[in-house]
Amino acid sequence: MSDSGQGQRQRALGAGAYSRAGLHFYDAGVLGISSRFIWRCPSGRVLDLYQANVSDNHLDVGVGTGYFLDRVQFSSPAPRLGLMDLNGNSLIHTAQRLIRYRPEIYQADVLTPIASDIETFDSIGLNYLLHCLPGPMAAKAVAFDNLRPLLRPGGAIFGGTILRHGIRLPLQARALIATYNAMGIFGNSQDSLVDLQSALEDRFEQVQVESSGCVGLFSARVPA
Ligand SMILES: C[S@@+](CC[C@H](N)C(=O)[O-])C[C@H]1O[C@@H](n2cnc3c(N)ncnc32)[C@H](O)[C@@H]1O
DSSP states (O other): OOHHHHHHHHHHHHHHTOOHHHHHHIIIIIIIIIIIIISOOOHHHHHHHHHHHOOSEEEEESOTTOHHHHHSOOSSSSOEEEEEESOHHHHHHHHHHTGGGOOEEEEOOTTSOOOTTSOOEEEEEOTTOGGGSOSOHHHHTHHHHHHGGGEEEEEEEEEEEEOSBSSOOOHHHHHHHHHHHHHTSOOOTTOBHHHHHHHHHTTOEEEEEEEETTEEEEEEEOOO
């Protein structure tokens, strides 16, 4: 298989892991148990990151089940909320869960250029998406390039990603990362905290990166 064929297959697997049945398991199994006990980053830490950066004109990318969007407090009762994902099951599930916000839905692959007729947002969240994407950080950072035109001047981009290098990695986390990479569910075997920081600093300002367990939590802004 060619490099691009391999990349596409892995991309499809990363997004394809979210069947309708899988989505029901995700909140309790992944965000409840794995986040706390394997990745050592309780979901409360991620929710704090959302709360600090979300705006009332927000696009979420790689929405999964919409767990954090369902819990974060918007300052307006009627925020503009965009949902973007490669996987239609995730979009339907999350849109139904967040129907109270009448979300806009975009089915798109963040690794390819995104339609330019979408009105811009003041914040973009891409939580637990980067570690699903294939290749080294330089390849997956194409997602930042594709999303940047969707951010207004001064807008924030933020999220968390499970890393393989530059953090303390307990044995069970090391084993699970190896298994998920072999299965094509994760593509983070080369991801490090320092490469995440560089990828953000090359594109944005006010970059903040910190680790919580095996997770790199980040936020950055486009110049005002
Ligand atoms: C691990 S889930 C993260 C869910 C959610 N953001 C959270 O924090 O719980 C990853 C999500 O990214 C989506 N995804 C994977 N690859 C993608 C791609 N290339 N483009 C857009 N979405 C993708 C998957 O379909 C899935 O919904």
